[in-house]
Amino acid sequence: MFYAYIFLGAGILILSILFRLAAVFRLTIPLLYALVVPTLLSDWYYAHYTLANVIWYILLAVTVLSWVYSLVRKLSAIMERRRRGKEKEEILIQRVREAGLNGGGIVHIDDLQD
Numbered sequence: 001m002f003y004a005y006i007f008l009g010a011g012i013l014i015l016s017i018l019f020r021l022a023a024v025f026r027l028t029i030p031l032l033y034a035l036v037v038p039t040l041l042s043d044w045y046y047a048h049y050t051l052a053n054v055i056w057y058i059l060l061a062v063t064v065l066s067w068v069y070s071l072v073r074k075l076s077a078i079m080e081r082r083r084r085g086k087e088k089e090e091i092l093i094q095r096v097r098e099a100g101l102n103g104g105g106i107v108h109i110d111d112l113q114d
Contacts (some may be wrong), residue, residue, distance in 0.1 A: 026066055030059040088112045 022031040099105045
């Protein structure tokens, strides 16, 4: 009886880790589908095996598309940040040149800071 509790606890721990990883990688819905459909809906699953697998692949494809979308958004944000940084750098260089041509003085950078 003691070993049953250990196995139950280990199983719950493994499922907990599995769902945590699935949440991080946005695979919660495909994981639930993979666990629920073959176990609780086994009659339907085996009667419509091809359809069940197509649904599974669609869920995975949607997840991969969400990864690609997030990656594109992150990369475009990085590129936009770099572009704004370059623009600020060019403005600063221009202001330093103008200050040098005007005999020195103060270069104001308050509007260039983030």
